[in-house]
Amino acid sequence: MKIAVYGRQFNDPSVFPYIRQVFENLAQHKVEVYVHPILSENLKGNVDTSTCAILNCNEPIKGNVDVFITLGGDGTLLDMVTLVRDSGVPVIGINFGRLGFLASINKSDIAAAIHAVVNQEFTMDARELLVIDSEHKIFGENNFALNDVTIHKRDDSAMITTHVALDGEFLNSYWGDGLIVSTPTGSTAYSLSCNGPIIFPNSNSIALTPVAPHNLNVRPLVLPDTSVLTLDVDYRGNNYIVSCDSRTVIVDKPMHFKVYKADFKLNLVRLNNESYLSTLRKKLLWGLDARNY
Numbered sequence: 001m002k003i004a005v006y007g008r009q010f011n012d013p014s015v016f017p018y019i020r021q022v023f024e025n026l027a028q029h030k031v032e033v034y035v036h037p038i039l040s041e042n043l044k045g046n047v048d049t050s051t052c053a054i055l056n057c058n059e060p061i062k063g064n065v066d067v068f069i070t071l072g073g074d075g076t077l078l079d080m081v082t083l084v085r086d087s088g089v090p091v092i093g094i095n096f097g098r099l100g101f102l103a104s105i106n107k108s109d110i111a112a113a114i115h116a117v118v119n120q121e122f123t124m125d126a127r128e129l130l131v132i133d134s135e136h137k138i139f140g141e142n143n144f145a146l147n148d149v150t151i152h153k154r155d156d157s158a159m160i161t162t163h164v165a166l167d168g169e170f171l172n173s174y175w176g177d178g179l180i181v182s183t184p185t186g187s188t189a190y191s192l193s194c195n196g197p198i199i200f201p202n203s204n205s206i207a208l209t210p211v212a213p214h215n216l217n218v219r220p221l222v223l224p225d226t227s228v229l230t231l232d233v234d235y236r237g238n239n240y241i242v243s244c245d246s247r248t249v250i251v252d253k254p255m256h257f258k259v260y261k262a263d264f265k266l267n268l269v270r271l272n273n274e275s276y277l278s279t280l281r282k283k284l285l286w287g288l289d290a291r292n293y
Helices: 013-028 037-042 074-084 107-118 276-283
Strands: 002-007 032-035 067-072 091-095 122-134 148-153 160-166 169-176 178-182 205-211 221-224 229-235 240-244 247-251 256-271
Touching: 002 013, 002 037, 002 074, 013 032, 013 067, 013 107, 032 037, 067 074, 074 091, 091 107, 107 256, 122 148, 148 160, 148 229, 160 178, 169 178, 169 205
Parallel strands: 002 032, 002 067, 067 091, 091 256
Antiparallel strands: 122 256, 148 178, 148 240, 160 169, 160 229, 178 205, 205 221, 229 256, 240 247
16 A cells, blocks of 8 residues: 655644654555655654655656545645645545644544554545636636635725625625635535534535625525536725635735536545544534533
8 A cells, every 4th residue: 555644844843753653653554655745854853754755746646645644734634635636545634733624533543543544444535625717817726625715805904895696696795804615524614613504525515604794684605516606806905815725815906706616526534433423523522511621
């Protein structure tokens, strides 16, 4: 089995023993380990990866990697989306961050998780993505999002107006700080913090969630994932922000955007002792009595 490992800059030195454990466990299972060059550079002087090969990012992932492991939080796993793209290579995240909805493996479960991955004791959790198109191709080829596409005003600017059409028919004009178009995966991210609904991954839906709307009668909408949304932005400031997951572009001109479901999915690894419900209960502390803390 060929396993590639990716991670970003680690500012907390307390995570290095856990990273060493990851590579030690992979070595025990005698799998081929490839380290992403960014991670290799970030680990110099702290974790020895000399026995691992460096991943060639110029070669296709499909056929050369069986599983990708990310070390970090959900943001780290989101970074991987642009590398994995439509290859279908499954991704599993070991959480060194905070909440960890996507990177769901706890640091204390590293050995068990790697054993399960190496022995293929897991299922594939296929997650939908969104695509954002515009005439200026502001995100280039990386114009897809696992979590959400967001249009947002700058911190120091007045509110913006986003005119939205659904499948060619005018839907609404949203006055406020911005608008979030969320996948089911992203429904527990920024959209949830703006009172958006939690959507199960297999619901075939997307959510349209306003950010701080000027009109309080404007509420989040759940739409079929076959919907095609067109977005036009009016703004009184100098510019506004468009985000595609963690990738952000500052736009200084009126633009016409189209958002729709991508024609490929991302395969998340779900261990056999996990479920989406158990993740919700654990991460959102459902069923726990706060009086006991």
